[in-house]
Amino acid sequence: MANTLYKTCPLYEESVRRHGAKVLGTLIEFMKIKDVNAMQAFGSKDYPFVGTGPLAQQKPRLMHAGMTWDISLVYTISGRNPHIIYLIGFFTHDELGIGQPAKPKLQKQFVKKVGGQKFI
Numbered sequence: 001m002a003n004t005l006y007k008t009c010p011l012y013e014e015s016v017r018r019h020g021a022k023v024l025g026t027l028i029e030f031m032k033i034k035d036v037n038a039m040q041a042f043g044s045k046d047y048p049f050v051g052t053g054p055l056a057q058q059k060p061r062l063m064h065a066g067m068t069w070d071i072s073l074v075y076t077i078s079g080r081n082p083h084i085i086y087l088i089g090f091f092t093h094d095e096l097g098i099g100q101p102a103k104p105k106l107q108k109q110f111v112k113k114v115g116g117q118k119f120i
Contacts, residue, residue: 004038005079006031008087009117015089023067023090030065030073038083041065045072054107055096058114062088064096072096074114086119 016024030042041047045066049055055062064072067090074088074096093099097106 003082004031004035005082005084006087007084007119009089009119011113011117012087012089015091019071019090019092023071023073026067027073030067034083034085038077038085049098053098053102053104054111055098058111062114088114088117 030046033040033042042065046063048061048063049058060076060078062074062076064074067073070092071090072093073090076086076088078084078086091110095106096110097103
């Protein structure tokens with residue numbers, strides 16, 4: 001039995017159409033690591049959003065893993081044996097509202113959009 005299952009949503013599919021060519025090779029590497037141990041970080045750029053902004057306060061806790069210098073995979077993890085990784089999508093810093101300067105309003109819009117997703 002698999003230790004890790006993956007679920008996606010329409011937002012994920014949309015982000016693959018937008019950024020897929022740049023990130024799919026890295027996604028395969030991400031999945032290889034998570035298949036062995038879902039809790040293991042995918043390098044040094046795989047961690048929960050931090051701070052006091054909307055992305056950091058979201059429950060379940062939003063994680064992001066760097067796929068390129070500017071594109072991150074946003075996901076959540078739940079369950080145990082198997083772990084379920086909910087792939088939300090690939091987004092640039094500006095799309096997430098975490099660029100310079102940060103845009104809390106954009107972060108709130110993103111959180112609201114994520115809350116309306118159905119995973120399969």
